Amino acid sequence: MTAEIITIGDEILIGQTIDTNSAWLGQKLNALGVDVNRITSIHDEEGEIIKALDEAAGRSDLILMTGGLGPTRDDITKNTLAKYFDDHLVIVPEVLEGIEEYFTSTGRPMLEVNRQQAALPSRCRVIINHRGTASGMWFERNGKVFVSMPGVPYEMKGLMEDEILALIQQRFPGSPILHRTIMTQGVGESFLADLIADWETQLRLDGLTLAYLPSPGIVKLRITAKGFEEQHAGRLIDEKLTQFMELAGRFVFGFDDQPLEYVVGELLRKRGKHLAIAESCTGGAIGARMVSIAGSSDYFLGGAVAYSYGMKEDMLEVSHEDLVTHGAVSGIIAEQMAVGMRKKSGADFAIATTGIAGPGGGTPDKPVGTVWIAVASAAGVKSRCFRFRQNRSRNIELTAHSALFMLYREIIDTDV
Amino acid sequence: MTAEIITIGDEILIGQTIDTNSAWLGQKLNALGVDVNRITSIHDEEGEIIKALDEAAGRSDLILMTGGLGPTRDDITKNTLAKYFDDHLVIVPEVLEGIEEYFTSTGRPMLEVNRQQAALPSRCRVIINHRGTASGMWFERNGKVFVSMPGVPYEMKGLMEDEILALIQQRFPGSPILHRTIMTQGVGESFLADLIADWETQLRLDGLTLAYLPSPGIVKLRITAKGFEEQHAGRLIDEKLTQFMELAGRFVFGFDDQPLEYVVGELLRKRGKHLAIAESCTGGAIGARMVSIAGSSDYFLGGAVAYSYGMKEDMLEVSHEDLVTHGAVSGIIAEQMAVGMRKKSGADFAIATTGIAGPGGGTPDKPVGTVWIAVASAAGVKSRCFRFRQNRSRNIELTAHSALFMLYREIIDTDV
Numbered sequence: 001m002t003a004e005i006i007t008i009g010d011e012i013l014i015g016q017t018i019d020t021n022s023a024w025l026g027q028k029l030n031a032l033g034v035d036v037n038r039i040t041s042i043h044d045e046e047g048e049i050i051k052a053l054d055e056a057a058g059r060s061d062l063i064l065m066t067g068g069l070g071p072t073r074d075d076i077t078k079n080t081l082a083k084y085f086d087d088h089l090v091i092v093p094e095v096l097e098g099i100e101e102y103f104t105s106t107g108r109p110m111l112e113v114n115r116q117q118a119a120l121p122s123r124c125r126v127i128i129n130h131r132g133t134a135s136g137m138w139f140e141r142n143g144k145v146f147v148s149m150p151g152v153p154y155e156m157k158g159l160m161e162d163e164i165l166a167l168i169q170q171r172f173p174g175s176p177i178l179h180r181t182i183m184t185q186g187v188g189e190s191f192l193a194d195l196i197a198d199w200e201t202q203l204r205l206d207g208l209t210l211a212y213l214p215s216p217g218i219v220k221l222r223i224t225a226k227g228f229e230e231q232h233a234g235r236l237i238d239e240k241l242t243q244f245m246e247l248a249g250r251f252v253f254g255f256d257d258q259p260l261e262y263v264v265g266e267l268l269r270k271r272g273k274h275l276a277i278a279e280s281c282t283g284g285a286i287g288a289r290m291v292s293i294a295g296s297s298d299y300f301l302g303g304a305v306a307y308s309y310g311m312k313e314d315m316l317e318v319s320h321e322d323l324v325t326h327g328a329v330s331g332i333i334a335e336q337m338a339v340g341m342r343k344k345s346g347a348d349f350a351i352a353t354t355g356i357a358g359p360g361g362g363t364p365d366k367p368v369g370t371v372w373i374a375v376a377s378a379a380g381v382k383s384r385c386f387r388f389r390q391n392r393s394r395n396i397e398l399t400a401h402s403a404l405f406m407l408y409r410e411i412i413d414t415d416v
Numbered sequence: 417m418t419a420e421i422i423t424i425g426d427e428i429l430i431g432q433t434i435d436t437n438s439a440w441l442g443q444k445l446n447a448l449g450v451d452v453n454r455i456t457s458i459h460d461e462e463g464e465i466i467k468a469l470d471e472a473a474g475r476s477d478l479i480l481m482t483g484g485l486g487p488t489r490d491d492i493t494k495n496t497l498a499k500y501f502d503d504h505l506v507i508v509p510e511v512l513e514g515i516e517e518y519f520t521s522t523g524r525p526m527l528e529v530n531r532q533q534a535a536l537p538s539r540c541r542v543i544i545n546h547r548g549t550a551s552g553m554w555f556e557r558n559g560k561v562f563v564s565m566p567g568v569p570y571e572m573k574g575l576m577e578d579e580i581l582a583l584i585q586q587r588f589p590g591s592p593i594l595h596r597t598i599m600t601q602g603v604g605e606s607f608l609a610d611l612i613a614d615w616e617t618q619l620r621l622d623g624l625t626l627a628y629l630p631s632p633g634i635v636k637l638r639i640t641a642k643g644f645e646e647q648h649a650g651r652l653i654d655e656k657l658t659q660f661m662e663l664a665g666r667f668v669f670g671f672d673d674q675p676l677e678y679v680v681g682e683l684l685r686k687r688g689k690h691l692a693i694a695e696s697c698t699g700g701a702i703g704a705r706m707v708s709i710a711g712s713s714d715y716f717l718g719g720a721v722a723y724s725y726g727m728k729e730d731m732l733e734v735s736h737e738d739l740v741t742h743g744a745v746s747g748i749i750a751e752q753m754a755v756g757m758r759k760k761s762g763a764d765f766a767i768a769t770t771g772i773a774g775p776g777g778g779t780p781d782k783p784v785g786t787v788w789i790a791v792a793s794a795a796g797v798k799s800r801c802f803r804f805r806q807n808r809s810r811n812i813e814l815t816a817h818s819a820l821f822m823l824y825r826e827i828i829d830t831d832v
Contacts, residue, residue, distance in 0.1 A: 011629050013452045014595065015442030016638065016673070019435060022457070026431030036429045037464075041438070041455035048453075071606045072628040111606050152630060154810065179430065190487045190527050212488040213427050214568060222432065257432070277700075277721065283707025284693075284700025287721040291699025294775055294808055302723035304731065305693065305703040311718040311761060315731065345727060359710055392710055394570065 001172050003029050004056040005039045008049060008068035008077055009151055012041045021066045021153055028165060033174035034062065035226075044068050046080045053084060057144045062172065067151030069134035071113040078137075081148055082121045085139050089119040092126055092135075099133045131158045138167065145171060178225040178233045181213075182244060183258065184251040185405060189219050196247050203240055216394065217401045220257070253408060260404045261289040261296075267411045268299035268349070275407070276345035277303035278316055278337040280328065281355040281371060285400045301345050306337065316340035316352075329354050329366050331383040334374035338383075342376040349410065350376045351403045355386075357395045369395050373403045375410045382410075417588050419445050420472040421455045424465060424484035424493055425567060428457045437482045437569055444581060449590035450478065451642075460484050465496045473560045478588065483567030485550035487529040494553075497564055498537045501555050505535040508542055508551070515549045547574045554583065561587060594641040594649045597629075598660060599674065600667040601821060605635050612663050619656055632810065633817045636673070669824060676820045677705040677712075683827045684715035684765070691823070692761035693719035694732055694753040696744065697771040697787060701816045717761050722753065732756035732768075745770050745782050747799040750790035754799075758792040765826065766792045767819045771802075773811045785811050789819045791826045798826075 005025050011017040022039045029036050037060060042048045044067075056063045068077030082089055096118035103110035117133045120126055127136030127149075134150035136159040147164055149156045184192065189212050193200070200210055203223070213220040223240060225233035245252065254263040268275055277286050283305055290300045304315040309328065312318040317340040318333055326332050337352035355371030362368035369390060374383035386402055388395045421441050427433040438455045445452050453476060458464045460483075472479045484493030498505055512534035519526035533549045536542055543552030543565075550566035552575040563580055565572045600608065605628050609616070616626055619639070629636040639656060641649035661668065670679040684691055693702050699721055706716045720731040725744065728734040733756040734749055742748050753768035771787030778784035785806060790799035802818055804811045 010627055010640075011638070012439065013442055013455065014446050014593075014640075015439040015444075015452075016595075016597070016629065016636075018439045019455075023428070023431040023434045026429055028431075030430050036431075037459060039429060039435075039455075039457035043453060070628060070630070072609045108604050108607060111610050113606050113609065154632075154806070177430075179432075181432070188524050190529050191524060193488045193529065194527050211426055212486060213432065214486070216570075220432075222427070224426075224430075276727075279700065279703070280718075281707070282704070283712075283716075284695065284703025284719070284721065285707070287695070287700025287723075288698070288704050288812075291697070291701070291721075291723065291773070291812070292809060294773075296699075297723060297777075300699075300723055302696075302721040302727040302731075303700070304720055305700065305707075305718040307703075307707065307713060307716055307718035311692075314760065315718075315720065344730065357707070357710075361713075390570070393708060396704075396707070 001034060001061045001174060002037045002059070003034045003062040003064065004060045005036060006052050006056060006063060006065045007039070007041045007151070008065060009044050013043060021151065021156055024153070024157060025064055025066075025160070028160060029168075030177050030179065032165065032169050033176040034168065034172060035177065044076060046076060046083070049077060049080045050084055053146065057142075057146075061144055062168065063144065063146045065146070065148045066156050069148065069150045071117050071133065077148060078120070081124075081137065081139070085121060085123065085141065087121040087123050090122045091118050092120050095120065095126060095128065095135050098128060098130070102133055127159050127163050129155055129159055130162065131155045136164065138164070175227065176230060178228075178230070178237060180223045180237050180241065181256050182221040182223070182241070182252055183254040184219050184221065184248065185217060185253055187219065187248070187251040189214050192219055192221075192248060192251070196244065199240070199243055199247055206236060208236065208240065216398055217405075253405075259289070260401065260408065262293050264404055264408050264411070265290065265293050265296055265299055267408070271411070271415070273348040273411070274299055274301050274346075276301045276341050276347035276350045278341035278350065278352040279303060279305050280307055280312070280337070280353055281357045282353045282396055282400050282403070283307060285396055286351070286353070286403055289400060289404070301347050303341060303345070312337065316344065327366070329356055329370055329372060331372050331374070331385065334372035334383045335376070335381045338374035338376035339381050348377065349407060351407050352376075353399050353403050355395070355399055357392045357399075359392060371395070371399045371402075373399065373406055375406045377410055377414050379410075379414045417450060417478065417590060418453045418476045419450045419478040419480065420476045421452060422468050422472060422479060422481045423455070423457045423567070424481060425460050429459060437567065437572055440569070440573060441480055441482075441576070444576060445584075446593050446595065448581065448585050449592040450584065450588060451593065460492060462492060462496045462499075465493060466500055469500060469562065473558075473562075477560055478584065479560065479562045481562070481564045482572050485564065485566045487533050487549065493564060494536070497540075497553060497555070501537060501539065501557065503537040503539050506538045507534050508536050511536065511542060511544065511551050514544060514546070518549055543575050543579050545571055545575055546578065547571045552580065554580070591643065592646060594644070594646070594653060596639045596653050596657065597672050598637040598639075598657070598668055599670040600635050600637065600664065601633060601669055603635060603664070603667040605630050608635055608637075608664060608667070612660065615656070615659055615663055622652060624652065624656065632814055633821075669821075675705070676817065676824065678709050680820055680824050680827070681706065681709050681712055681715055683824070687827070687831070689764040689827070690715055690717050690762075692717045692757050692763035692766045694757035694766065694768040695719060695721050696723055696728070696753070696769055697773045698769045698812055698816050698819070699723060701812055702767070702769070702819055705816060705820070717763050719757060719761070728753065732760065743782070745772055745786055745788060747788050747790070747801065750788035750799045751792070751797045754790035754792035755797050764793065765823060767823050768792075769815050769819050771811070771815055773808045775808060787811070787815045787818075789815065789822055791822045793826055793830050795830045
C-alpha cells in the first residue's frame with residue numbers, strides 16, 4: 001500500500017516556510033511499512049485542493065493533508081473537505097469544550113472564529129487536538145483514507161502520535177520497511193562508491209537497495225530492505241554492515257543519522273570524561289549542538305563564547321601580547337583558548353574555535369573562511385587550520401562540525 | 417506565467433532529508449514575479465520522473481527540478497531526461513576540464529564515474545557548476561522550460577544565482593510579486609484578526625491579500641500584492657503598514673522575516689551598546705543566533721555556557737550557597753548569572769537562562785519546561801519564570817526566543 005502527503009498553504013509555495021512536516025510524516029509512515037510515493041504542496045484554494053485530492057486518490061490508498069485549518073479567513077480547507085465528501089459542518093460539543101478550556105487556561109478572550117473551529121464535517125471521525133484549537137479529521141471513501149491535520153508541526157505531531165499512527169496501523173497492517181544508515185566522513189562519494197563496488201553489487205542482488213546521501217562534510221549511505229519478513233531483513237542488513245565495516249570502517253563514525261554530537265557524547269559518557277568548549281566564530285553553535293542531546297549534562301560542563309578580544313583574555317587567559325602579535329585567528333590563540341578552557345573548567349577535553357566567518361573581516365593573508373580549531377586533552381594540545389571559503393552560515397556549520405570531528409578523533413586516539 | 421518545482425530522490429520521501437531547496441526556489445521565483453503553483457517530491461525512478469514532468473508541463477510554463485544528479489548509481493535523472501527529450505549524452509569538454517580541476521584542487525583521485533558526469537544531453541543548454549561536479553541542464557520544448565539542477569543546496573543555489581535566475585527573467589519577463597511580512601508577538605492569531613478585521617476587509621477590497629503565519633511565540637502577517645505595477649504596489653503596501661501600526665503597532669517587533677536576533681542587534685548597534693549572554697539550558701543557542709548575523713561582533717561580546725554548577729560559580733561568580741539553597745533553576749540564580757556576566761564582560765546588557773529542558777530532570781515543584789530568564793542592564797536586573805512544558809528542542813527554542821524578547825523590551829524600555 002502507498003501513501004501521499006499533501007501540504008496546503010501559500011507559505012510553503014512562496015518559500016516563507018520550509019516544509020518540515022512531510023519529512024517527519026515520511027519517517028513515521030516508513031516505520032509502519034507505508035511507502036510514501038509523493039509529496040505535493042499546493043495553494044490554499046478550493047479548486048487546487050480538490051484536484052490534488054482526486055489525483056492522489058487515483059494513485060494511493062492513504063492521503064495525509066497538513067495545513068489550512070487556522071481560525072483566520074485565509075484557511076479554507078475544512079469547508080472544501082466538507083464539500084468534497086458531500087457533507088456539512090456541525091458543532092462538536094467535545095471539541096467546543098476543549099477550545100473553551102484552552103482559552104480559559106491561557107487567559108485569552110475566545111472569539112466567534114474560535115467557536116467555529118468546533119464546527120466539523122458531520123460524518124468524519126474527529127481526532128481531538130490537545131495542543132491547539134484545530135481538530136484532525138479522518139475520512140474514508142471507496143477504500144481510500146484521507147486525513148486532515150493542522151500545519152503547526154507541534155500540533156500535527158501530537159495528533160499523529162496520540163491517535164492517527166495507531167489508526168493507520170490498524171487500517172493498513174503491513175511489513176515494515178527497514179532502513180539503516182552508515183555515517184562516513186573523510187571520503188568522497190565516488191571514491192567510496194569505487195571502494196565498495198563489489199559489496200554494493202552483491203547487496204542489490206540480495207534484494208536490498210543502497211542510496212548515497214552527501215551533506216556538508218559527511219557522506220551517508222542508506223541501506224533499505226523492503227518486502228522482507230522483519231527478522232530476516234534485520235539479519236541481512238546486519239551481515240551487510242559487518243562486511244562494509246571490513247571494507248571501509250575507517251571512514252565510519254556512526255549509524256542511523258546519529259548526529260556527531262550524540263556519537264561524541266556517548267564516547268565521553270562511556271569513558272566518564274567531561275568536555276568544555278571555547279567558541280569564538282561559532283558563537284555558541286557547538287555548545288547548542290551538545291546541549292540538544294538529552295542527558296548531555298552528564299559529560300558537557302559548558303564553555304565560553306569569547307567573541308571579543310577582552311572576553312578571550314578575561315575568560316580564557318589568552319595572552320594579550322599574542323592576540324596583538326598573531327591576531328585572534330591563529331593557531332597559537334586557538335591553542336591558548338583550548339588550554340585555558342580546559343584549565344578553567346577542569347574538563348578532560350576542551351575544544352576551541354576562532355575564525356573569520358564572513359562576509360566581512362577577511363584579509364589577503366586570512367581570507368573569509370579561515371578557521372583555527374584546537375583540541376586540548378591530557379595528551380597536550382593540537383590545532384589545525386581550515387579554509388572553508390563559503391558563506392557565513394556554512395562556514396560556521398563546517399567549523400562546528402570539524403571541531404566535533406577533531407574531538408572525536410582525539411577521544412579515540414587518546415584512548416589507552 | 418506559473419512555475420512548478422520537482423524534487424527527485426527517495427531521501428525526501430522517506431523523511432531522511434528536509435526539502436529546503438523548494439522554499440529557497442519559491443522565494444527567488446516570487447521575487448521575479450513567477451508564481452510557484454506546485455511543489456512535488458517523487459522517487460528517483462524513470463517512470464515517476466517522466467509522469468511528473470508530463471503533469472507539470474500540462475499545468476505550468478517553467479519546471480525546475482532538483483536532485484538525482486550524483487555520480488553514484490542510484491542517480492538516474494540525467495539519463496531519464498535525455499530519453500524524455502529524445503536526446504543522447506555527449507562528453508562536454510568544458511565540463512570535463514572543470515571536473516578534472518576540481519579533483520586536482522581537492523587532491524582526490526578522479527574516477528570513471530566522475531568523468532561520466534561530463535556526459536550531458538547534446539541539445540540542452542549546460543549550466544556550468546563551479547561548486548561541484550554535477551552540471552545544470554536547461555531544456556525547452558513546446559514553449560515550456562525545464563531546468564535540472566543538483567540537489568546539494570549550496571550547488572543548486574550557486575547555479576541559480578550564477579546563471580539560471582537571469583535566464584528565467586530574460587525568458588519570462590513579468591511584474592514582480594511583492595510581499596511584506598509584519599512580525600508580531602504577545603498576541604494570539606484570532607485576537608489579532610479581530611483587532612484588524614476592518615483593516616483586513618479594506619485591504620482585500622484594494623486587491624491585496626493577507627495571510628496569518630503562526631510559529632512558536634510569533635504571529636507573522638504577510639501582505640501580498642500581485643499584478644500591480646511595482647511602484648504602485650509598494651506605495652499601497654506602505655499605506656497599509658502605516659494603518660496597521662496605528663491599530664496594532666504595540667505587538668510588532670519587526671518586518672519581513674527579520675529574525676529577532678537581527679532586530680535586537682540593530683537596536684544595540686544604533687545605541688552603541690554591547691551584549692553578553694550567560695546560558696545554561698540553552699547551551700549556546702542564543703549566542704549562536706546572535707553570531708548568525710554578519711557584523712554582530714560590533715555589539716556582541718560573547719558569554720558563558722555555564723551548564724554545570726562549577727561553571728556557574730567559577731565563570732559567573734554565582735553564590736554556591738544560593739545554588740544549594742534555591743537550585744540552579746531559580747530566579748535568584750538567573751539574576752546572579754546575568755549580573756555576574758554583565759560585570760565580567762563590561763557589557764551594557766546581559767541576559768541569562770537557566771531551566772529544565774527535559775525530558776529528564778523535572779520535579780513536581782519544577783517540572784520539565786520550567787525556565788528562569790534574567791536581564792541585567794544599567795537599570796538593574798529583572799527575572800521571569802516561564803513554564804513551556806514541551807519537548808527538549810522546543811523548550812530550548814522558546815527559551816532562546818523569550819530571552820531575546822525580554823532583552824528587546826529592556827533595550828526599548830531603558831532607552832531614555
